[in-house]
Amino acid sequence: MRDTQRIDTSMIRRTALAVAIMAVALSTTACSHAMMMIHGTGAKRPAASEFGLGPRTSAGGRYVATLEPARPLHPRQMQTVRVTVRDAGGLAIDEAQISIDGGMPQHGHGLPTRPRVTRNFGDGIYEIEGVRFNMGGWWEFKLAIAGSRGADIITFNLDL
Amino acid sequence: MTNRIFAVTVVVLLAAIATVTASGRGGWTSAQLEELRSMSLAGLDPLPRDPTNAVADDPRAAELGRRLFVDTRLSSNGRVACSTCHQSDRGFQDGIALANGVGTTARRTMPIAGMARSPFLFWDGRKDSLWAQALGPLESPVEHGGTRALYAHVVADSYARDYEQIFGALPDLSRVPRSAGPVADREAASAWSALSGTQRDDVTRVFVNIGKALAAYERRIEFGVSRFDKYAAALTSGQTEAGILTDDEVAGLRLFIGRANCTQCHNGPLFTSNEFHNTGVPPRPELAIDRGRLTGATAVLSDEFNCRSRWSDARERCSELEFIVTGEHTLDRAYKAPSLRNVAGRAPYMDGGQFATLAEVLDHYNRAPAAATGHSELRPLRLKPVELRQLEAFLRTLSGSVIAGGPAAR
Numbered sequence: 242m243r244d245t246q247r248i249d250t251s252m253i254r255r256t257a258l259a260v261a262i263m264a265v266a267l268s269t270t271a272c273s274h275a276m277m278m279i280h281g282t283g284a285k286r287p288a289a290s291e292f293g294l295g296p297r298t299s300a301g302g303r304y305v306a307t308l309e310p311a312r313p314l315h316p317r318q319m320q321t322v323r324v325t326v327r328d329a330g331g332l333a334i335d336e337a338q339i340s341i342d343g344g345m346p347q348h349g350h351g352l353p354t355r356p357r358v359t360r361n362f363g364d365g366i367y368e369i370e371g372v373r374f375n376m377g378g379w380w381e382f383k384l385a386i387a388g389s390r391g392a393d394i395i396t397f398n399l400d401l
Numbered sequence: 402m403t404n405r406i407f408a409v410t411v412v413v414l415l416a417a418i419a420t421v422t423a424s425g426r427g428g429w430t431s432a433q434l435e436e437l438r439s440m441s442l443a444g445l446d447p448l449p450r451d452p453t454n455a456v457a458d459d460p461r462a463a464e465l466g467r468r469l470f471v472d473t474r475l476s477s478n479g480r481v482a483c484s485t486c487h488q489s490d491r492g493f494q495d496g497i498a499l500a501n502g503v504g505t506t507a508r509r510t511m512p513i514a515g516m517a518r519s520p521f522l523f524w525d526g527r528k529d530s531l532w533a534q535a536l537g538p539l540e541s542p543v544e545h546g547g548t549r550a551l552y553a554h555v556v557a558d559s560y561a562r563d564y565e566q567i568f569g570a571l572p573d574l575s576r577v578p579r580s581a582g583p584v585a586d587r588e589a590a591s592a593w594s595a596l597s598g599t600q601r602d603d604v605t606r607v608f609v610n611i612g613k614a615l616a617a618y619e620r621r622i623e624f625g626v627s628r629f630d631k632y633a634a635a636l637t638s639g640q641t642e643a644g645i646l647t648d649d650e651v652a653g654l655r656l657f658i659g660r661a662n663c664t665q666c667h668n669g670p671l672f673t674s675n676e677f678h679n680t681g682v683p684p685r686p687e688l689a690i691d692r693g694r695l696t697g698a699t700a701v702l703s704d705e706f707n708c709r710s711r712w713s714d715a716r717e718r719c720s721e722l723e724f725i726v727t728g729e730h731t732l733d734r735a736y737k738a739p740s741l742r743n744v745a746g747r748a749p750y751m752d753g754g755q756f757a758t759l760a761e762v763l764d765h766y767n768r769a770p771a772a773a774t775g776h777s778e779l780r781p782l783r784l785k786p787v788e789l790r791q792l793e794a795f796l797r798t799l800s801g802s803v804i805a806g807g808p809a810a811r
Binding site: 350353 | 664666669675676725726
């Protein structure tokens with residue numbers, strides 16, 4: 242019992258540290274986005290096969306996530322998106338901390354809102370609310386996931 | 402020799418055919434045609450519901466709002482109505498740099514059409530509904546200059562029957578002075594403090610309902626069809642688009658959705674994403690420091706009449722407030738991107754009417770000077786003078802009528 246608690250505590254500590262590191266990483270990205278500013282950053286649009294709602298694997302290979310918008314994604318509308326998170330072996334990841342960032346790499350701006358996870362349904366399914374894309378075109382939608390497999394980032398490419 | 406001419410002619414013809422096939426109708430690619438369709442008024446979604454305003458789509462409220470809109474008794478000097486600055490024959494704006502009510506404001510009057518579709522109102526977005534917006538100027542010392550007690554009395558004196566049919570019985574105002582409200586004027590503010598909590602609530606409820614009636618009228622003020630819409634409709638329906646726009650106007654449209662990057666902020670059927678941007682527009686030197694959205698985003702969260710307030714009819718969550726961006730340096734001196742529909746008839750431009758003509762606006766975007774405060778999002782466009790003229794020509798195709806009394810929400 243005590244051992245389990247110890248493991249839980251260390252896991253919570255590690256997760257908290259991972260979340261903190263990722264929060265710093267994300268805010269740095271947001272800031273550099275702002276500094277790059279409008280009007281062409283020279284970012285190259287990925288191949289068509291890189292676009293879509295997933296399943297998509299995280300940069301470090303720890304997680305695989307799939308997005309499921311409540312309504313088809315449309316510019317200028319507030320959207321709710323469900324995300325399913327699994328590990329590389331297909332096991333559902335519950336109790337993960339997920340923070341959201343994104344923007345338009347070719348224009349150098351971020352998201353116009355601050356979306357966040359508002360519900361955890363269990364079975365690796367989370368609800369993200371407050372998502373808005375303020376124009377059509379190529380958007381990156383990034384999930385920084387800190388869960389039982391460690392910290393990792395998944396970048397979705399969406400075509401609005 | 403004849404053979405050579407023949408061969409050259411064949412090559413030229415084949416090249417011409419290849420070009421026409423590669424691009425779609427009117428020389429637009431299918432992606433560009435899709436973008437033009439997305440900017441056409443035909444693609445405008447039906448008017449969205451306003452959960453914060455229970456009478457938003459009540460025609461009786463819209464009619465009361467229409468009458469209140471032009472009533473100059475709703476001011477401290479009896480000479481200012483909403484329509485003083487929002488003039489219906491000028492697209493609901495006034496054509497001057499800084500609006501004049503009982504005094505001079507620090508901002509350019511914004512047009513009303515299409516605003517029911519904007520999550521945030523005013524240049525800095527410090528209000529989150531049309532009715533909350535309408536209440537701001539009423540209590541501003543330089544706009545209507547009056548107090549909520551005065552407005553409640555005007556309604557009780559002149560609109561009691563219509564008001565009560567929509568909102569129920571008016572409160573007893575016999576012990577409420579004509580001038581009282583939480584305003585800058587000391588006498589009115591102290592008269593307001595002297596009232597009981599119930600009296601203050603009674604007055605505020607009438608005041609809020611004035612806003613909701615005004616909003617019911619304003620939300621159905623919509624843009625009419627422009628020459629651009631006719632061009633887009635012809636292109637997407639397979640009719641001939643020839644002759645609807647001139648070559649210069651079409652060239653300007655190409656720049657608008659292309660190299661000039663206008664659609665980054667001015668997109669969709671209303672030519673705006675309703676977001677906030679610092680574009681390095683110089684502040685007016687005579688005015689106090691104005692941080693735009695940076696202060697507007699904070700102000701709307703604590704606004705007495707916001708979506709979360711007790712005066713709002715919203716039963717659902719207030720997503721716009723819940724997921725709002727605050728405190729970012731990108732918000733410093735950022736202002737709302739206005740619709741570009743009817744822009745040619747709406748000089749002078751920007752939050753303080755800093756630019757007198759469209760040519761000045763385009764010159765600013767082309768040069769992209771650094772911002773006085775915050776960071777301008779612009780980069781120099783390096784467009785030639787002829788291209789700036791073409792862009793301006795295109796902007797002039799966005800003019801159409803403004804219709805008061807468009808379809809209500811379904």
